[in-house]
Amino acid sequence: MSFASDTKKELCRCPNAQPCCQKAEVYGFFLFGKMFSAREISVTTESIPAARRASRQLAELSGSITELTAGMYRQGADRSWVTVSVNAWEERLRVLEFFGHTPQEAHLRIRKENLPQDCCYPAFLRGAFLSCGTVVRPEKEYRLEFAVPHQHLARDLQELLQGIGLELEPGVSSRRGTFVVYVNEAEKVGDLLAYMGASGASLELIQAKMLKEVRNNVNRKLNFESANQDKTADAAARQMLAIRRIGETVGFSSLPEPLRQLAQLRYEHPEYSLRELGQSLEPPISRSGVNHRLKRILELAEKSGQTEETLQEEP
Ligand SMILES: [Zn+2]
Known part of the structure; x- marks a missing residue:
């Protein structure tokens, strides 16, 4: 199990106490998927718990039915993926409407109406992370990133991360057609993980950093x-x-x-x-x-x- 998939598992155990937060999380999940339009709504993830959670929460909130399709990256590979999609045209229109979007949008943007209160921001970011995020194993380096398929959406996410009071300075870079919004200092990554609800992963990261520092010191001696x-x-x-x-x-x-x-x-x-x-x-x-x-x-x-x-x- 990788650090990223363990983190996602932990996030999938977070309760959403308020209905507003549940909506914000599901919104984050689908908005940051591969496609969020009248033609296609789909998210492909390696995290089966994340796919199940989003699918269940969307059904509870809007009554929309999603389909889950699973597969392997290569024959016999240990990495599998699962796609959550809304397959019927009318269902997709209903989902867009539920989140205040229309089929005619030129650029996908974050609609803040879906985050009515402060409590909704951690939930929204949790959804976005479960959809398109990853975090590097802390023994290697400290980096958390969101691979966003749309440029304007990436900029919106960068701005949102700057405004949540964690003093983050997220960067954006492009990589093979996606826009990567990233945070890469140990303390900042740890803070963001805890903010989204993964306090176990946050603690593990900070401990790994301490261990690395002490170890380097010992090695010098x-x-x-x-x-x-x-x-x-x-x-x-x-x-x-x-x-x-x-x-x-x-x-x-x-x-x-x-x-x-x-x-x-x-x-x-x-x-x-x-x-x-x-x-x-x-x-x-x-x-x-x-x-x-x-x-x-x-x-x-x-x-x-x-x-x-x-x-x-x-x-
Ligand atoms: Zn809320």
């Missing part, structure tokens, strides 16, 4: 070349994040003394090997002893995180 260097740096970075997490949640004083000592030593020396850590402790312990204690620190960090989340969930 490690002054030897080795095939294991990346693995060592990765492990040290995870330990450091865990230690930081304990410090921020339950506090170091909650750790038993031997663990507290090791946590402090690791934090001060991310470049130390397990053997070096063991030798620097008073009294010295073995490599496997260090390994065992670090494992316990990671477990405690995970538990402290869970406690924090449970606390936050309470009203």
Whole structure:
């Protein structure tokens, strides 16, 4: 499963508390599809949950029936697509009318009447993202984009993103006949994901960024070349994040003394090997002893995180 498809799955679990928001989301989904006109209304997506959700919500709101057609990108490929379309002419006219559009529009634009309140903007963007959006795996780079088939619509989306109070500076570029509206800074991408309702994906992105930063730091301190260097740096970075997490949640004083000592030593020396850590402790312990204690620190960090989340969930 890719980060983008996981994000879409998460967005598909977002409830739309208000009918206005439900309408705004469905509008975003169909408006940003391949075609939204009297001749054709269709959206092709790799996300089956997104296609089902949009199809169901449109039926609930306007009574219009959509058809879902699925296929594979290549024979035997693991990537599949599904198209949601409104096939009957009268049905398409009804959908256009429902969203305040007419069959005679020269350029497709966002009709703000479908976003009557502030609450509708996150829902609208969620719909647009489910329809034509993607987000790059945060281990690679930080980039969220909407591939929009129509130029004016892309400009409207850019303007709308600038106005939602997240201080986004979205760019627009053209790529093989589509207009790509993109946001590409870790914090901005994280904010936008959370805004649309994917707080899990947002958190994952920010954690990946922290891990990458700590890891780069460790790598700078490690002054030897080795095939294991990346693995060592990765492990040290995870330990450091865990230690930081304990410090921020339950506090170091909650750790038993031997663990507290090791946590402090690791934090001060991310470049130390397990053997070096063991030798620097008073009294010295073995490599496997260090390994065992670090494992316990990671477990405690995970538990402290869970406690924090449970606390936050309470009203
Ligand atoms: Zn609303």
